[in-house]
Amino acid sequence: MTAPRLILVLGDQLSHDLSVLREGVKSRDIVVMAEVRDEGTYVPHHAKKIALILAAMRHFAAELKDDGWTVAYTPLDDPDNTHAISKELLRRAEEYDAESVVSTASGEWRLRSLLEHTPIPVSQLPDDRFLCSEGDFAAWAKDRDTLTMEYFYREMRRRHDILMDGDKPEGGQWNYDKENRKPAEPDLFMPEPLHHQHDEVVAEVLDLVAREFPETFGTLRPFWFAATRAGAEAARDWFMTEALPRFGDYQDAMLAGEDFLYHSILSPYLNIGLLDPLDLCRRAETEYREGRAPLNCVEGYIRQILGWREFIRGVYFLEGPDYAERNALNATRDLPWFYWSGETKMACMAHAIGQTRDEAYAHHIQRLMVTGNFALLAGLDPQQVAEWYLAVYADAFEWVEAPNVIGMALHADAGVFATKPYAASGAYINRMSDYCKTCHYSVSKKTGEGCCPFNPLYWDFLLRHRERFEKNRRVSRSYATWDKMDADKQEAYRDSAAAILAKLDAGEAI
Template sequence: MVRLVLVLGDQLTDSLSALQQADKHTDVVVMAEVAAEAEYVPHHPKKIAFLFAAMRKFAVHLRAEGWQVAYTKLDDPENAGSIPAELLRRAQDCGAQTVLATEPGEWRLIHALQDVPLTMTLLPDDRFLATHKEFEDWAEGRKALRMEYFYRDMRRKTGLLMDGDKPAGGKWNFDHDNRKPAKPDMFRAGPPKIEVDPILTEVLELVAARFPDNFGTLHPFQFQTDRAGALHALEHFVTQSLPDFGTYQDAMVEGDPYLYHAVIGLYLNAGLLTPLEVCKRVEQAYLDGLAPLNSVEGFIRQIIGWREFVRGVYFLEGPDYPRRNALNHQRKLPAFYWGAETRMNCISQAVGQTRDLAYAHHIQRLMVTGNFALLAGVNPAQVHEWYLAVYADAYEWVEA
């Protein structure tokens, strides 16, 4: 009996649970570029191009591995427009009644799949280190959810930067060492260059034609779009920027969008890299004496601490979490978030960089655009939707 195996645009991982439980000899992988996902917020053109190109290349990879892949491009005349509709169309084509899928990362898509009139099996997304049950058990009975304590449990679970049952270097957190201002004359490599190939060229042409009015600059395009490129970006960061990442991770320099940041969040969130492989590679640099502990610990904390924590909170709190407004802030998002002029240089720089790159590092997001929105009393739903739209690494569980 033929089953459909759904692979979403943020599930581009060979070890995906749905692929691990599928049979490449009988099952059909379904992948689709659909308007419902590309248009539910006005995504940055670079974000759309990154995901479509990465999806197409992953489909090529799966076919080379022996999988049968039913892939729908955005401009396919038969494109049904949404993931559920594409599943129904492919089910009719293949005579399938069953869908095997890894749980989506957003409540919106989970509910959409549950409404599909096919037999749907949703498997846990084991690319994350903490299961929903583990996070629920950790959170139960606590007066407040503190990332730091969760992070320590993740260190113990993974064994990362551990000396027996103690943290390497005698401390769990070296953030106190990571607050120096960057010096303008310091060398900063930035992310590696990319090679534009026929798949990416075709996608860029499609996005330019289909989304000409979306906020954001499409060219020049600077993201890697397959696993090999993502691994190259990781290695480039480890060898070129990691040694100074920790010390200067909270710095901002006008005109320098990257400093010593890795710029691999979009590859992690799309599945081209996995969190444990990234953390182990970074840890190895410390073990080899090539990067200091404050840099390595600070980086690993972002992934097994903050990244896992915000996902845990998102699923713990439930589908209404992104729409909550505890402070009852009601102001509209100012027009300068979408590129209108402002005399506030920090906002102008952060938004201009976001427009050009679909990227800003965490200090720009937290302490500039995020902090202003909080102090100004902007409705958090509008702030959330802005972040979701403009950054290439943004998903609802990340931004909620």
């Protein structure tokens, strides 16, 4: 009789059509799943993120058992738990007399390397839940001077026949981004995402996380994420009906007191495998075809999944294991303590960080143009910033987090795919949000006491990196504006930026 193999399933691989499960043999192989402390503590993960993954793992293991698999599952508080994936594989191999392990390749170089160096042989199969393989992306990227998401996105639309009219884009345009930058106004009828009720599994996990990770970041309760495939599908259906029809219009907007607006809040489920990306795209397209959602909203949503999500993953694996360590702008300032506490007089930062602490969620503009923008302007160390993003969001795994932070927000990769640094003064935040109305600082005040910190820091950033960016066609106009300023105004900007940065370095509140 052929010896059993161990089938390793990780916490972000909770899909029944996972390549390693398709390749396995139920009557012979043993599925190994383990809640190990190593994975819960390599960064200080948000309490809600830990709870979501552990609860979803437990439900998925039960589904596998119901489907006929033998599952060797190790809870976090199991006395025999070794708290490391490699050690759990060795323990289970001895228990079941297995000589090899097969897994679906992890979404992090860190784990791929760990499994390559595990004493028991581990074969890693491609993760074909994504819509563009690593090899296909590398072939697309080959010989290109720059990696432009828009061109990749068009190719993906054609390949998967999404929002196409023959060989042309539906509606005659590939991109409706210009229609999707409206500021939002408070609305009593703004939808609220589904709040899922706890079952016994979730309740046990919440108690476990509270007990085992008492010092970790973030508010654990109330906890309303879905932990089952059925719950994730209900959240998907809610979004398609209730929020997609207005998603595009306000996808870049920010409102105090409105943490979610018309966003789907599906990325945590998508990134741990409870939802399928192509299914989401096709369902969104159906909403347009059936006249229930406008084209700009549907195209904007599909672009986030079929375009940006697939593109970002392609960049991560194309660029290699050192990508997350890059620091092209030589930014070395330590991450300020208020990124963890939210205790800052900057209203936009306080709202984005406070929401992140409470919900393990903030939408893409809050991440890019508020917390990311401040990190860029202040010259914060990219690795410290990347660790923060990886820790605090329920949907954060390194394949998606590293390119978005290192490449998009901080330009620390020297522009692998971002054609400019996403630096902005307070005017952008004021245009896209209502945060500035209640801020301690005045967004209209450019320099001096009480000025919006983003204003002088914007110019300080450009001046620090003038040699690198002044010939960039998307940034050069800003340098021309600076050069037209009188000397006193320039000095005021420099002095104001220096005062703000000195406070940061001294650990003072800003």
